Amino acid sequence: MAIVFHKEQNYFSLTTNQTEYQIKIDRYGHVLHSHYGNIVNQDMSYLFSYEDRGFSGSPAVAGTDRTYSLDVLPQEYPVFGMGDYREGALELENADGSYGVEFVYKEHKILDEKYSLQGLPASYRNNNEKVSTLEITLMDDITQIEVKLLYGVFEEKDIITRATKVVNLGKEKINLLKVDSVSLDKNLEKELDVIHFHGRHNMERQYERTAIGNSMFSIGSHRGSSSHQHNPFMILCDKETTEAYGESYGVMLMYSGNFLGTVEKTQFNQVRSTMGIGRQGFRYPLEKGEEFIAPEVILSFSNDGLTKLSQNYHTFIKNNVVRGEYKYKRRPILINNWEATYFDFDEEKLLDIARESSEVGIELLVMDDGWFGKRNDDNTGLGDWFVNLEKIPGGLKNLTTKVNQMGMKFGIWFEPEMVSEDSDLYRKHPEWSINIPNRTGVRSRNQFVLDLSRADVRDYLVEQISAILDSGNIEYLKWDMNRSLSNVYSESLKPSEQGKFYHLYVLGVYEILERLTSAYPYILFEGCSGGGGRFDAGMLYYTPQIWTSDNTDAIDRLRIQHGTSFGYPINTNGSHVSAVPNHQTGRITPLATRGMVAMTGTFGYELDITSLSKEEKEAIKKQISHFKENYDTIHEGEYYRLSNPWENEVFTAWQIVSKKRDKILLNIIRTRQYANDPIFTVKLKGLVESSHYRLIGTDKVFTGASLMNGGWEVPRAKEEYQGFEFEFEVVE
Incomplete structure (x- = not known):
């Protein structure tokens, strides 16, 4: 026992x-x-x-x-x-x-x-x-x-x-x-x-x-x-x-x-x-x-x-911990329009992105912030969960139908826990926001936090979100939270009960998520809080994946995803290929490197695909095909950290061994290049010493003992931040 x-x-x-x-x-x-x-x-x-x-x-x-x-x-x-x-x-x-x-x-x-x-x-x-x-x-x-x-x-x-x-x-x-x-x-x-x-x-x-x-x-x-x-x-x-x-x-x-x-x-x-x-x-x-x-x-x-x-x-x-339909089901490869358009989009722009995306094998279009109320910047509209008909003149049913006809699924962004000062909801229900009486609240993005300790607020949010989800064929929901709590006070609690608020707020989040995920079990929910501000096992119980960071730079992501990997599996990490120069760092990295890093996650794209060259689109096709072929290995296999990017400035390496232990993916990103480079090697892990492993694409065969004890040479880079992936398969 x-x-x-x-x-x-x-x-x-x-x-x-x-x-x-x-x-x-x-x-x-x-x-x-x-x-x-x-x-x-x-x-x-x-x-x-x-x-x-x-x-x-x-x-x-x-x-x-x-x-x-x-x-x-x-x-x-x-x-x-x-x-x-x-x-x-x-x-x-x-x-x-x-x-x-x-x-x-x-x-x-x-x-x-x-x-x-x-x-x-x-x-x-x-x-x-x-x-x-x-x-x-x-x-x-x-x-x-x-x-x-x-x-x-x-x-x-x-x-x-x-x-x-x-x-x-x-x-x-x-x-x-x-x-x-x-x-x-x-x-x-x-x-x-x-x-x-x-x-x-x-x-x-x-x-x-x-x-x-x-x-x-x-x-x-x-x-x-x-x-x-x-x-x-x-x-x-x-x-x-x-x-x-x-x-x-x-x-x-x-x-x-x-x-x-x-x-x-x-x-x-x-x-x-x-x-x-x-x-x-x-x-x-x-x-x-x-x-x-x-x-x-x-x-x-x-x-x-x-x-x-x-x-x-x-x-x-x-x-x-993870529950629901997407616990084991392959998750669709998505493209999010945020870094492509920010708030400046309309239905035609979204359809252009969907059309181009469907041609390269992307499966889901996510419409991010800016589709509702009078939301043309991050100062207005939160809480007004009705479609902006100037941007989406036909409404969500019409938009989702058009996207579906291209062979694409459709997803949508919400920030349910927040309310903008400039919103119909705040003007109607200022008491629904968190604020200390007789004090001007701390402003962050000109938005306040809704009082989720109140049942009427929770019911309102479930009702509004459900109405949107029922208005079209929506199969993905990104749940964001873009400010911290302050000036904590609830008008629904007695003075002696105010110390309960922080905990009641979290219970309120959980209740709303439980109600929505139960009502819409076919929808893939992704958690987000300005990226990774609420990346924890509690949220993973409701959302099987979380946007790992708002920073999409592939080289910064090496450290972010390295730290995340100590506790959380790859298939919970929202990770996308974005444009260069990167919007957060200005760094320019090869498309292959960006793809390799994003594949160590849920995998998707966050760029304006309509502005890419023919060659770049062909490369994306190959990335998507490669990811699909290796999906089970990546998401169900054993993950090994082969280097520590905090200690090794030359390269970052990691490895995945398939669940059946018959396939190995070795990834190496060169993060620093020297003239007349020294020789570097990395030792593989998790192999069977007596087994033989063929480097796919060649006739070269290695024993597990040789790869784990002798290692594999880190290639010299021909361009900055070049990435290298090696695939091995077990042979008799």
Whole structure:
């Protein structure tokens, strides 16, 4: 069994194919964390340290035993205010204003199914795979507050999920000030690093690896979304861990709003990492009988380096997070008109793009921003979801019919969460926007954020979007969000409830998406927030792909997609070929290089195809044909990072091995060229040493051992930023 309660020794073991997670109930009923890592089949609580530690007090239950302190013991769900001075996972204010609460074990359940979370995205059992749930209930007898710790064990995926529920069974209201989904304690046998993914708009998920010192490290967002600045995912690993060797732990929050992740190295060389909803602006009142549900965290452990950890997440997200018709179905190759026209387009221009696109094999035309209301720039019209008949005189039914007659699908852009000051909706319902009374709000793109904590706003959006989707044959929807939340206040909440808003806003986003994706299961939804400002597992539950970045420059994308790959699979990454000089950087890169980078994603185009030469269109035809031929390998295969663009300025290389392990794609982009170049090689991964691999297009055959140990020479470039792709197939 994946979950076993060892009654005599009073501990739980949660076991997957290659990992084990242990939870110990000690003699006083405290629930402690005793192990996460390789399978050990042994109660690891023998490593707990019991000594008299100065300034580390003992709980009342321990009496005069000065060797027992919660400030030293590894805890499964630590709380603030009761003698553990490290970062707590839970902080709450009791009705009397105190912060004290002490949880002890009450009961547990083991279920042969995966738990779900009301109102929140959560991973799920896929087909008949082995998944089980452990629910441990903790109780504070004085306040009658209950905490339920939820664990989902995916045996075949080496994934353990965690979530938390807080239930107020007492007689009076309490205030939740911090509710993390997970806390992990680890004794420090080796020096550890933390890998995280910082950034900014147009340069998201930039890889950074930092040594953990005696300090508090944190990442997070209080922008109302998971943000461009930090991704809700971090990795703890040994200092010597590489892509192919060493221990690593992944902690990924399945949530799209404010978050906080911390890593703390303590005075006794212990490391505690936490992840959950951000505490800034969070003060959640919980009335008698009410329950608060914290979002899910996806944990994974690898003893075989960072590549294996990433592959664990890739497999899990593709199979147990992403839902809907396009979970496995091939996604259409699209062209988006944004960088081709921006706001300056009409129906005829769109039809010209569709006509040219259909001739080269593109399958979907996406009409981006500017089709609605009086939207001729980014200062007006948001919220007025009716067609601009000056641009689209025949309406959407007529336009979609014409596009469909060319053999193309049709898609559309929305920014549902926003409202422009200059809009009919804002003039009619100013109270529907987020703003503090008697204050002028912070302006960003001259748009405000709609109050999605309100049911009437959510109903309005579903009604308006549904009317548009019903007005023509629309098969793709891009969901954008182009500003952060500020001046947070809801007229529908009491003053004492304003601290609920950030979380209620995210729940509102999820509700709208659930209603729409359920009503229109055939539509491919793509998430976006100024590109990658809300790229997280929570959104992937509703939108199987996310626009990776508004930066379409192929060379910048190497770093963006490199960082993204640590947690998220290729087929969730919206990636397009754009024009040169690139609109964000001015860089000029070969069309082949742009195609190669975009194919490491959902693949599409973001340019004015009507202005391309005959030769460029022929090259696009070949790119599309190549992508279709290799779609299954690219989207279902195993992804390997062969270089780190933060450390290697000469080239960036990656490799994909097909699911059947019979085909290999090796991609190399030259990012720096020298006169009289040195010789560089790259070693392939994931091959079978004794198998033979033929370089497609030649009669040259290589053993797996030679390619993995000797490697492959990086070609010299004949032009700047030249890309090279090599295809190998297994031969008998």
